[in-house]
Every structure is written in structure tokens, then in C-alpha cells.
Amino acid sequence: MDWDKLRIFHAAAEAGSFTHAGEALGLSQSAVSRQISALETDLQVPLFHRHARGLILTEQGDVLFRTVRDVVVKLEATRTRLSDSRERPHGDLRVTTTVGIGTNWLTPRVGEFLELYPDIKLTILLSDDELDLSMREADVAIRVREPVQADIIRRRIFTMHFHAYASVAYLKRFGEPKSLEDLDNHRILTYGVLAQNYLNNINSLHFAGREPKNPRPSILTVNNISALRRAVENGVGIAVLPDYLAVADTQLVRILPQADMPELECYLAYAEEMKSVARVRVFRDFLVANAQRWDY
Structure with a gap:
């Protein structure tokens, strides 16, 4: 049976006349009548008493x-479910970001988001390697550099500022460096970034006031920013840290305010095909709406 004919038959039966069915369908009365007659011929039974x-x-x-x-009702229910999956914020949302941002910046803030959208099930994937959004390894990414892929939508959400920090205990023991030259007599800690060259500026204390070929030595290298902060907290040495890691820590002191320190732009990124998905849209809007108060 031809669905177009069945659809017209359903409209005629609902309307009680070919004329009204034609108005509902945008067809002429004669066109509706022809389709019904053709359906009756196909089925070899009369469908209406005229x-x-x-x-x-x-x-x-x-x-x-x-x-x-029954078919029309089921099709309408299916259309509604498909529309809901696009329009209503619900379902699984997988967000990937670095271990440092995810542990110390993102997870303390997602409670507010989940209260706003309780039907969203959030999974946070922490990795310093960038997962492939085009291959659906994650739905959304928060990255500390602008994505370069053409099929990735990106939106800057905040600027990550860095400064040199030392613990209160360290400064009591070794004194506070007042100039870049003073760093020659201090214990410098390194953020180990072997593959991410765009993060090398974080180790600016090694080069500040020195020739590029003659950096200050490091007494400790750590490839995890949270672990680096713990080392600074415990008086191991001085390191450059993102402000979001240090602002709430009363044991850390910002030093060398005159030094030129790095900044990184943080971006929200997702695949082009995800732009109309409601849970992605509301997560994006939540971050953008709160970016100003979270700009570190």
C-alpha cells in the first residue's frame, strides 16, 4: 500500500470530506478524490460511502x-522523541579536558550545571592527550589552545593567567626573590611538557633574565600541574602555576609581579555535527555565561 495514498485517506476520514481533507493537505478536492479512488482500486474494496x-x-x-x-500516532510519537533528543537537554554528555583543568577548575563548577539540567548524565574524561572529537571519542572538549581542525566549532571561554608562586614556608626559609636575577639563588621547579610545545612558556622562570642558551637548572620536573602545585605548597621550590590553582590556597604567595608571565586562551570545542544537540548547547551556554567570573 502506498503511504501517500494512506495519508490522504486518513486525512479524508478525519475531515469527513474530500474538500476539507484537501484544505488540510494543500491539495485540490479532485486530487484527494482521485487518490482515494486509486487506493480503493488497489485494495479492491470500497472505503467510503459518499x-x-x-x-x-x-x-x-x-x-x-x-x-x-495507529501508524500515524506512532509516527508522531517518534517525531516527538527525535525532536526531544535534539531540543531537550538530556542524555549522556562526555566532556574531555586536561587533568589539571578537569581536576581543579571544571569539576568544582559542574554541580551548578547539573542542578540546572538534571536529565543530563555528565562524564568527564581527563587526559593531557587531545581526544578526537570528529571520531566521537568525546562530545565536547575544553582545550588550552585553539583547535585547528576545519570541522570543529570553537568558542573562547576564558583566559588562563599564570604567575610565579612559592609557599609561605619556602619564603621563610629561602627569602623572597625581588628581581629576576635573584632567581639564580632559588630552587626552580619545572612543568614537564614533552609533547605539548605550546605549554613550554609555563617554564618561563628558567629563562627570565637569562640567555636562552643558558637556562636556570631545575631541581624537580613534574608532568602533572596538580602535582607541581603540591610540590610548591610543600616548600620544595618556586614554579609558575595557573592562578585558578593558587587563588584559594592561603599557603601560596604570588611573587615577582614585574615578571612577564604566560597566558593561555581556553576554548570550548565540539564537532560540527553536535552543534544542534541540546545538551551540548546548554553546556556551551553555561560556560560562556559564567566565563567572566571564572576568568583567571
């Missing part, structure tokens, strides 16, 4: 109408 006052379903027509009506 009267001057309108259409009355035959017994066979009533059987067909009940079946087609």
Missing part, C-alpha cells in the same frame, strides 16, 4: 482507518 453530507467509512474503510491511525 453522501451529499460527507463521507462515511465502510466496514473495510473503518478497519483500514484504525490501522492507519
